[in-house]
Amino acid sequence: KLPRFLDLLKxxxxxxxxxxxxxxxxxxxxxxxxxxxxxxxxxxxxPYLLVRxxxxxxxxxxxxxxxxxSNAPYVCFLGVDETLRAGALE
Numbered sequence: 309k310l311p312r313f314l315d316l317l318k319x320x321x322x323x324x325x326x327x328x329x330x331x332x333x334x335x336x337x338x339x340x341x342x343x344x345x346x347x348x349x350x351x352x353x354x355p356y357l358l359v360r361x362x363x364x365x366x367x368x369x370x371x372x373x374x375x376x377x378s379n380a381p382y383v384c385f386l387g388v389d390e391t392l393r394a395g396a397l398e
Contacts, residue, residue, distance in 0.1 A: 309388040310348040319394040323354050328397060329380045330356040333370040336363040 322328045334345050342360065349356060359373055371385050384397065 310345060313386075313388040313391070314348060314352050316391045318353075320392065320397045321395055322397045326355070328354075329378060330354065331374045331378060332356060332358045333374045334358065334360045335365045335370050335373075336361055 317323055317330070320328065323330070332345065332349070334342055345358065349358065357377060359377055361370075361373065365373075367387075374385075375383065386392070
């Protein structure tokens with residue numbers, strides 16, 4: 309799901325202009341999820357921050373972790389199974 313999610317983010321004009329701060333939070337997923345994330349972002353042409361915790365946590369804790377490292381005045385929380393129409397962030 310992550311590669312498709314990142315492809316759809318490329319349709320956001322604000323991403324192209326550098327006005328979006330993308331923070332990915334990976335919370336101790338089982339298996340090889342971290343490697344899948346690293347492979348998916350390898351070809352993502354825009355800056356991002358990957359925050360990882362060794363243990364599983366609730367979605368609310370993950371959101372708070374992302375907020376703690378964010379510098380943006382506004383936030384939008386998205387799961388990798390969610391999409392945005394082109395220009396939605398504008």
